[in-house]
Amino acid sequence: MHMLASQIFMDVSSTTLIYVAFVILGIILVGYLTYVLIYPERF
Amino acid sequence: MNKGVYSRRILIEAFADSIKKLNPRHVMGNPVMFVVEVTFFFALILSIGAWIFGSSVAVFDSEISILLLLTVWFSTFAEALSEGRGRAQAESLRKTRKEVRAQKIADDGTITEVDSSELVKGDKVLVRAGDTIPNDGDVIKGSGSVDESAITGESAPVIRESGGDFTSVTGGTTLLSDELLIEITANPGESFLDRMITLVEGATRQKTPNELALTTVLAGFTWILTVIIITFNTLGSFLGVTSDITVLYGLLACLAPTTIGGLLPAIGIAGMDRVTQFNVIATSGRAVEAAGDVTTIILDKTGTITIGNRLAQEFIPLGDKTEADVTRASFLSSVSDETPEGRSIVALAQKLIPDLTRPDVKNVIDFSASTKMSGVDLADGREVRKGAFDVMSDYVRYVPQGFKEIIDGIAQRGATPLVVSVDREPIGVIHLKDTVKPGMRERLQELREMGIKTIMVTGDNRLTAATIAAEAGVDDYVAESKPEDKIKIVEAEQKQGKIVAMTGDGTNDAPALAQADVGLAMNSGTQAAKEAANMIDLDSDPTKLIDVVGIGKQLLMTRGSITTFSVVTDFAKYFTILPAIFAATLPAISKLDFINLQSPHSAILAAVIFNTFVILALIPLAMRGVKYKPKDATSTLIRNVAVYGVGGLLTPFIAIKAIDLLINYLHIVA
Numbered sequence: 225m226h227m228l229a230s231q232i233f234m235d236v237s238s239t240t241l242i243y244v245a246f247v248i249l250g251i252i253l254v255g256y257l258t259y260v261l262i263y264p265e266r267f
Numbered sequence: 268m269n270k271g272v273y274s275r276r277i278l279i280e281a282f283a284d285s286i287k288k289l290n291p292r293h294v295m296g297n298p299v300m301f302v303v304e305v306t307f308f309f310a311l312i313l314s315i316g317a318w319i320f321g322s323s324v325a326v327f328d329s330e331i332s333i334l335l336l337l338t339v340w341f342s343t344f345a346e347a348l349s350e351g352r353g354r355a356q357a358e359s360l361r362k363t364r365k366e367v368r369a370q371k372i373a374d375d376g377t378i379t380e381v382d383s384s385e386l387v388k389g390d391k392v393l394v395r396a397g398d399t400i401p402n403d404g405d406v407i408k409g410s411g412s413v414d415e416s417a418i419t420g421e422s423a424p425v426i427r428e429s430g431g432d433f434t435s436v437t438g439g440t441t442l443l444s445d446e447l448l449i450e451i452t453a454n455p456g457e458s459f460l461d462r463m464i465t466l467v468e469g470a471t472r473q474k475t476p477n478e479l480a481l482t483t484v485l486a487g488f489t490w491i492l493t494v495i496i497i498t499f500n501t502l503g504s505f506l507g508v509t510s511d512i513t514v515l516y517g518l519l520a521c522l523a524p525t526t527i528g529g530l531l532p533a534i535g536i537a538g539m540d541r542v543t544q545f546n547v548i549a550t551s552g553r554a555v556e557a558a559g560d561v562t563t564i565i566l567d568k569t570g571t572i573t574i575g576n577r578l579a580q581e582f583i584p585l586g587d588k589t590e591a592d593v594t595r596a597s598f599l600s601s602v603s604d605e606t607p608e609g610r611s612i613v614a615l616a617q618k619l620i621p622d623l624t625r626p627d628v629k630n631v632i633d634f635s636a637s638t639k640m641s642g643v644d645l646a647d648g649r650e651v652r653k654g655a656f657d658v659m660s661d662y663v664r665y666v667p668q669g670f671k672e673i674i675d676g677i678a679q680r681g682a683t684p685l686v687v688s689v690d691r692e693p694i695g696v697i698h699l700k701d702t703v704k705p706g707m708r709e710r711l712q713e714l715r716e717m718g719i720k721t722i723m724v725t726g727d728n729r730l731t732a733a734t735i736a737a738e739a740g741v742d743d744y745v746a747e748s749k750p751e752d753k754i755k756i757v758e759a760e761q762k763q764g765k766i767v768a769m770t771g772d773g774t775n776d777a778p779a780l781a782q783a784d785v786g787l788a789m790n791s792g793t794q795a796a797k798e799a800a801n802m803i804d805l806d807s808d809p810t811k812l813i814d815v816v817g818i819g820k821q822l823l824m825t826r827g828s829i830t831t832f833s834v835v836t837d838f839a840k841y842f843t844i845l846p847a848i849f850a851a852t853l854p855a856i857s858k859l860d861f862i863n864l865q866s867p868h869s870a871i872l873a874a875v876i877f878n879t880f881v882i883l884a885l886i887p888l889a890m891r892g893v894k895y896k897p898k899d900a901t902s903t904l905i906r907n908v909a910v911y912g913v914g915g916l917l918t919p920f921i922a923i924k925a926i927d928l929l930i931n932y933l934h935i936v937a
């Protein structure tokens with residue numbers, strides 16, 4: 225497990241897992257921004 | 268109260284407050300900053316992982332993370348700093364709001380002593396000289412002088428009396444003389460002071476329409492960028508172009524409109540604060556913004572355009588008398604007259620005949636409603652009097668030829684004639700006239716240059732109105748108007764698409780104040796006027812409307828200028844970050860990097876550092892507002908585009924290059 229984790233973090237930028245996490249986070253942010261655009265007065 | 272932007276106490280408090288404001292729940296209200304903050308948390312986790320597992324990008328990741336946090340922090344700091352000044356003012360107001368004992372009068376006339384916090388709307392209280400007025404109310408019986416300095420800062424007492432337009436009293440002020448019967452008009456916690464404290468503290472601050480519109484644009488812009496960033500590697504992989512994740516979130520922070528996004532709340536609060544510094548309380552940021560958009564200002568003649576006190580203009584001799592005779596007689600009649608009118612007569616006489624000396628006065632006759640004349644009995648036995656024509660024509664021994672014509676001539680010009688006599692012999696007529704305030708003409712000219720139309724409203728006849736209008740230089744005037752006509756004027760202007768500002772203090776001004784886009788009520792005015800208006804001038808100086816319009820314009824310009832700057836600086840970032848991203852896969856693109864940055868990582872770091880610290884650098888501008896001069900819209904726009912547009916285009920190139928050189932010199936780039 226530790227080995228796998230080290231491998232993942234050895235080269236952070238090219239790791240697919242991190243990229244997937246980045247994309248998921250991005251989608252959440254896009255969702256939030258869409259909400260702001262629809263209901264700006266709630267912010 | 269310390270008014271300095273950077274007073275130590277405000278800075279320390281703002282520092283602590285800005286840390287609290289980093290709470291994501293608070294930042295969520297600012298879409299651009301929320302995206303940066305979420306990116307920071309992501310970057311932080313990656314940095315920690317990179318350090319634990321000894322990645323080569325650990326230092327770079329950490330640097331970018333710290334910069335992202337700083338970006339959000341500088342924004343919350345700007346907001347906390349602008350709020351801090353309002354809070355300082357609220358504190359000094361809170362000291363005014365003290366608990367006092369009040370003499371409550373029951374319907375059967377019995378008096379009971381209660382705490383001021385127990386008083387509710389409709390209660391009647393008796394306030395005696397020296398007492399603090401327990402809560403807001405209207406005077407229903409009596410008259411007295413009230414010290415309102417606790418609220419207005421003005422030490423001169425004001426008269427409050429039942430009936431008319433000066434009935435309103437404010438809780439926390441002190442009655443100096445006489446006795447007043449007051450009907451309470453506010454429930455506990457809803458008084459004028461309570462509302463002012465809430466307002467200056469910004470607790471109920473809501474985004475203004477302009478802020479909402481700008482937030483939507485900024486959120487839209489960030490939305491597009493976020494979509495581009497998250498799809499960048501997936502789509503780029505088809506072309507063989509991918510990028511480090513750290514670089515991608517660095518790119519997101521740089522290209523998102525963080526400068527304006529970070530400073531937007533501070534600009535709005537600082538704008539309201541500038542109005543407050545002028546002793547004007549705006550009930551909402553919307554009112555201040557509307558002031559910036561004003562295209563028509565309706566001004567009262569008396570007290571706003573003119574001084575309101577009639578001043579001596581000339582001395583007109585009667586019959587065989589000379590101008591010197593009437594000047595001397597007028598001087599004698601007014602030597603003991605301390606009213607503004609009396610003093611102006613003495614001043615004019617001394618200007619015409621400089622060697623006039625004060626006579627020995629045996630007896631002073633003050634003006635009274637029954638005699639309608641005033642004057643002095645001199646030690647040498649002469650009786651000098653001045654007064655209105657109707658009483659003086661009965662008082663004098665004879666009416667000379669041409670007397671009536673002179674009187675009518677003055678009256679027709681809207682001025683007031685006063686007849687002067689010595690030992691009942693008519694000597695001449697004093698021409699008293701309301702004069703245009705000094706500097707008023709220039710101020711109205713400034714408004715014209717800003718493209719704002721001015722309308723003067725007066726109850727005077729057309730001739731007087733036209734004379735004063737021409738003298739002051741207003742664009743238009745409405746003569747012989749009744750107070751209730753004001754709403755018609757406001758509506759007529761609004762129908763033409765104009766944004767209208769006006770001032771008022773009477774109850775009959777209330778509908779017009781509510782209808783106007785900017786209604787500035789005088790603190791001395793009635794409760795109804797204050798309720799209807801969206802701004803209240805604590806000093807009760809109607810001329811301030813012009814300053815308020817200036818502050819509103821400055822607020823809008825500051826927001827516009829920083830938005831321009833924020834968006835234009837992105838241009839330079841394309842030339843620094845894009846070549847860095849594509850350096851490995853598309854070497855030809857490095858030509859874009861014409862400022863020749865040291866390495867892709869140092870280019871990105873330099874751009875992010877610039878992006879972060881420009882917020883800090885612009886905090887003073889956001890607080891103070893851009894330099895504002897009353898000029899027409901086009902030349903102001905050209906100037907601001909030149910300063911903030913061209914400045915925003917060039918500054919980042921120079922700054923990023925300098926930062927790049929510095930970080931390489933200090934070896935802080937991985």
